[in-house]
Amino acid sequence: xxxxxxxxxxxxxxxxxxxxxxxxxxxxxxxxxxxxxxxxxxxxxxxxxxxxxxxxxxxxxxxxxxxxxxxxxxxxxxxxxxxxxxxxxxxxxxxxxxxxxxxxxxxxxxxxxxxxxxxxxxxxxxxxxxxxxxxxxxxxxxxxxxxxxxxxxxxxxxxxxxxxxxxxxxxxxxxxxxxxxxxxxxxxxxxxxxxxxxxxxxxxxxxxxxxxxxxxxxxxxxxxxxxxxxxxxxxxxxxxxxxxxxxxxxxxxxxxxxxxxxxxxxxxxxxxxxxxxxxxxxxxxxxxxxxxxxxxxxxxxxxxxxxxxxxxxxxxx
Amino acid sequence: xxxxxxxxxxxxxxxxxxxxxxxxxxxxxxxxxxxxxxxxxxxxxxxxxxxxxxxxxxxxxxxxxxxxxxxxxxxxxxxxxxxxxxxxxxxxxxxxxxxxxxxxxxxxxxxxxxxxxxxxxxxxxxxxxxxxxxxxxxxxxxxxxxxxxxxxxxxxxxxxxxxxxxxxxxxxxxxxxxxxxxxxxxxxxxxxxxxxxxxxxxxxxxxxxxxxxxxxxxxxxxxxxxxxxxxxxxxxxxxxxxxxxxxxxxxxxxxxxxxxxxxxxxxxxxxxxxxxxxxxxxxxxxxxxxxxxxxxxxxxxxxxxxxxxxxxxxxxx
Numbered sequence: 117x118x119x120x121x122x123x124x125x126x127x128x129x130x131x132x133x134x135x136x137x138x139x140x141x142x143x144x145x146x147x148x149x150x151x152x153x154x155x156x157x158x159x160x161x162x163x164x165x166x167x168x169x170x171x172x173x174x175x176x177x178x179x180x181x182x183x184x185x186x187x188x189x190x191x192x193x194x195x196x197x198x199x200x201x202x203x204x205x206x207x208x209x210x211x212x213x214x215x216x217x218x219x220x221x222x223x224x225x226x227x228x229x230x231x232x233x234x235x236x237x238x239x240x241x242x243x244x245x246x247x248x249x250x251x252x253x254x255x256x257x258x259x260x261x262x263x264x265x266x267x268x269x270x271x272x273x274x275x276x277x278x279x280x281x282x283x284x285x286x287x288x289x290x291x292x293x294x295x296x297x298x299x300x301x302x303x304x305x306x307x308x309x310x311x312x313x314x315x316x317x318x319x320x321x322x323x324x325x326x327x328x329x330x331x332x333x334x335x336x337x338x339x340x341x342x343x344x345x346x347x348x349x350x351x352x353x354x355x356x357x358x359x360x361x362x363x364x365x366x367x368x369x370x371x372x373x374x375x376x377x378x379x380x381x382x383x384x385x386x387x388x389x390x391x392x393x394x395x396x397x398x399x400x401x402x403x404x405x406x407x408x409x410x411x412x413x414x415x416x417x418x419x420x421x422x423x424x425x426x427x428x429x430x431x432x433x
Numbered sequence: 434x435x436x437x438x439x440x441x442x443x444x445x446x447x448x449x450x451x452x453x454x455x456x457x458x459x460x461x462x463x464x465x466x467x468x469x470x471x472x473x474x475x476x477x478x479x480x481x482x483x484x485x486x487x488x489x490x491x492x493x494x495x496x497x498x499x500x501x502x503x504x505x506x507x508x509x510x511x512x513x514x515x516x517x518x519x520x521x522x523x524x525x526x527x528x529x530x531x532x533x534x535x536x537x538x539x540x541x542x543x544x545x546x547x548x549x550x551x552x553x554x555x556x557x558x559x560x561x562x563x564x565x566x567x568x569x570x571x572x573x574x575x576x577x578x579x580x581x582x583x584x585x586x587x588x589x590x591x592x593x594x595x596x597x598x599x600x601x602x603x604x605x606x607x608x609x610x611x612x613x614x615x616x617x618x619x620x621x622x623x624x625x626x627x628x629x630x631x632x633x634x635x636x637x638x639x640x641x642x643x644x645x646x647x648x649x650x651x652x653x654x655x656x657x658x659x660x661x662x663x664x665x666x667x668x669x670x671x672x673x674x675x676x677x678x679x680x681x682x683x684x685x686x687x688x689x690x691x692x693x694x695x696x697x698x699x700x701x702x703x704x705x706x707x708x709x710x711x712x713x714x715x716x717x718x719x720x721x722x723x724x725x726x727x728x729x730x731x732x733x734x735x736x737x738x739x740x741x742x743x744x745x746x747x748x749x750x
Contacts, residue, residue: 137472141655142577143509143639144474144567149466155454156473157461158550160564162520164557192460203479203520203562233475236562240481245520245553245562247477250461260459322460338458 121237124209128218129202134231136199145233147199150251157195157250157257161185165242169302170285174293175213176220177302178244183224184304185325186248188375191311192323194258195250197230205240228308258314258321258379263339267319267380267406270389272307272398275328276364277353279371297355304375309396314379317388321379327370331378332412345404347416369414380406438554441526445535446519451548453516462550464516467568474512474567474574478502482559486619487602491610492530493537494619495561500541501621502642503565505692508628509640511575512567514547522557545625575631575638575696578655584636584697584723586660587706589624589715592645593681594670596688614672621692626713631696634705638696644687648695649729662721664733686731697723 125140133139138146150156163185165171169178183200190197202221206214225232230248281301284291291298307323314321320339322331328350336343352368359367381389386402393400442457450456455463467473480502482488486495500517507514519538523531542549547565598618601608608615624640631638637656639648645667653660669685676684698706703719710717 137571138574138576143506143575144476144512146510146569146571146574147473147475148571149470149472153466155466156464156566158464158516158518158564158566159461160518160520160551160553160562162522162553162555162557162560162562164522164555164560167555167557189460193463195461199475201475201477201564203477203564205479205481205560234477236477236479238479238481238484240479240484240560241558243479243481243522243557243560243562245477245479245560247475247518247520247564249473249475249566252463254454254463254465257455257463258460259455 124214124237128214129232129235131222131232136231136233140232140234147233147249154251155254155257157190157193157252158247159186159189160245160247161189162243162245171242173302175216179217179220180224180303182244182246183221183230184306185375186246187228187230187306187308188304188323188325190248190250191306191308192258192321192377193250193252194256194311194315194321195252196312197228197308198249198251199231199233200225200246200248201233202235203245204235204237205243206237207239207242228306256315258311258318260320260322260335261338263320263335263341263380263406265341265406265408266383268383268386268402269332269343269345269378269380269404269406270400270402271324271328271351271376271378272310272400273374273376274351274353274399275324275374275376276356276368276371278304278373279367280356282373283367297353301373304373306375307377307398310377310392310398313392313396317385318379318381321377324374324376324378325372327372328378329369329412335378335380336412342407342410342412343404344407344413344415347414349401349403351399351401441531441554445531446549446552448539448549453548453550457549457551464550464566471568472571472574474507474510474569475564476503476506477562477564478506479560479562490619492533496534496537497541497620499561499563500538500547501623502692503563504545504547504623504625505621505640505642507565507567508623508625509575509638509694510567510569511573511628511632511638512569513629514545514565514567514625516548516550517542517563517565518550519552520562521552521554522560523554524556524559573632575628575635577637577639577652580637580652580656580658580697580723582658582723582725583700585700585703585719586649586662586695586697586721586723587717587719588641588645588668588693588695589627589717590691590693591668591670591716592641592691592693593673593685593688595621595690596684597673599690600684614670618690621690623692624694624715627694627709627715630709630713634702635696635698638694641691641693641695642689644689645695646686646729652695652697653729659724659727659729660721661724661730661732664731666718666720668716668718
């Protein structure tokens with residue numbers, strides 16, 4: 117017999133409230149106000165089957181990714197995670213799928229101290245919508261509009277691997293499950309510790325979800341500035357090593373889904389930012405500079421074509 | 434040419450931030466912490482096309498309802514609305530649809546002081562997921578588990594009209610657009626003022642979304658108590674007057690979607706609660722009592738069959 121809605125929630129999602137004053141099971145969850153006049157950071161991402169993940173993707177990965185992309189937005193704001201709500205439309209109740217999905221979701225929730233506060237389940241085409249709440253002292257938030265002319269442009273980790281895995285999957289030749297690029301696509305890591313560390317070091321930040329050029333474009337637009345990027349400095353993921361220069365550019369500059377942090381900071385912060393590499397075990401690479409000339413210029417072997425052709429991912433383009 | 438994702442957001446949804454420190458357009462919205470140590474109330478509801486609304490429903494009504502059902506959860510908690518996020522999956526960009534949808538959504542947002550903080554748009558089967566945030570002094574929150582034996586059971590407004598409209602629509606004979614029951618289905622009114630007024634008067638509260646018996650059952654389960662309801666006291670909506678007694682019982686006791694508030698309070702509060710009717714222009718009716726005997730008993734002309742057969746709406750039943 118199929119599980120009912122309430123039993124489904126109880127069995128796969130209900131957990132004892134930790135930081136929440138009141139968790140799953142009432143009209144609303146209750147959350148104590150943040151301490152020391154921090155502001156709340158709120159973000160929402162919706163994942164649709166066959167658009168943001170493939171129907172046959174491992175359910176635990178889908179659960180992980182649905183939360184990770186929201187945590188990445190908190191990281192890009194310099195916010196510490198507090199909790200999240202989950203809205204879930206399911207075509208049918210598949211207990212094995214739900215068990216794995218919730219395990220992947222709740223493992224990441226637990227690892228990042230981001231508590232499941234409540235949610236909604238309904239029947240419908242497989243869709244996952246998560247709203248995550250974090251906290252950040254308002255003056256320390258890493259806003260997109262806070263870049264300054266002369267700032268260095270930095271990016272964490274490496275770029276292009278997730279886009280490679282997406283490309284191969286869409287072309288009907290999916291990478292093996294254990295391939296590092298496939299892991300980057302299916303199990304992105306939100307750069308939460310980096311976001312917290314950047315509160316006192318960076319001006320602006322954004323997570324690379326649409327593609328480096330597109331996301332840098334958002335920072336430049338909001339800050340009413342431009343940028344210059346040195347293609348030779350861009351940390352292209354090792355899994356792209358065998359590809360042509362054009363493919364590497366396309367994937368690393370315009371491919372999305374890497375969920376690295378792109379941020380800007382005063383040149384006087386270089387040493388402090390480089391020191392984060394050892395402290396966090398995460399590469400941070402200086403790839404260019406913010407300028408008061410509008411537009412994004414890429415230098416290093418002919419990258420212009422890529423930039424002009426592809427501005428990053430737009431769900432309705 | 435179809436609108437892109439960012440232009441779509443700018444054109445139909447972006448508004449100047451009011452209470453938010455930072456609104457649409459960054460990785461997260463920023464919201465100042467609530468004053469006077471209030472807690473945050475957080476709720477999520479997802480609406481799926483052809484399940485929660487019909488594809489050809491007026492888009493403004495869909496926008497209204499998607500927010501209203503979340504506001505109703507805030508009302509049932511005694512919380513004052515602060516803001517909300519919107520996740521929207523759209524099969525295609527239909528500008529006329531979007532203009533009406535956002536008008537209906539934002540009109541209710543404006544009328545209730547619940548600001549659109551941010552969101553996500555993607556292509557996919559038409560699905561709307563809203564997370565609303567409110568605030569409430571934690572000790573004043575109207576929790577489901579707070580009913581006490583001997584409490585009166587009250588309900589606001591009238592019951593059954595929305596369920597009648599749903600029944601007729603599903604049977605292929607939709608009520609005329611201006612029919613009051615159809616308005617109840619398409620444009621539910623969240624009982625926000627009542628929820629606020631009940632902070633100091635009621636013990637437990639819930640909104641009637643699944644059906645009176647089912648929702649009262651949630652209160653009883655959480656409070657580990659039972660209830661006795663007098664069918665003859667239940668405020669059945671006038672639009673059900675011509676129906677048989679059985680139909681009226683089914684719709685008023687087990688039909689959902691009315692979004693009235695069901696609440697419990699000490700008998701000593703009767704006069705104060707009755708006085709709300711004049712102050713708020715909203716009927717409040719005493720329909721029974723909380724008891725320390727488990728289960729829900731209905732008295733008045735043979736209502737048992739209804740109760741036993743139908744426990745309210747379950748999306749996976």
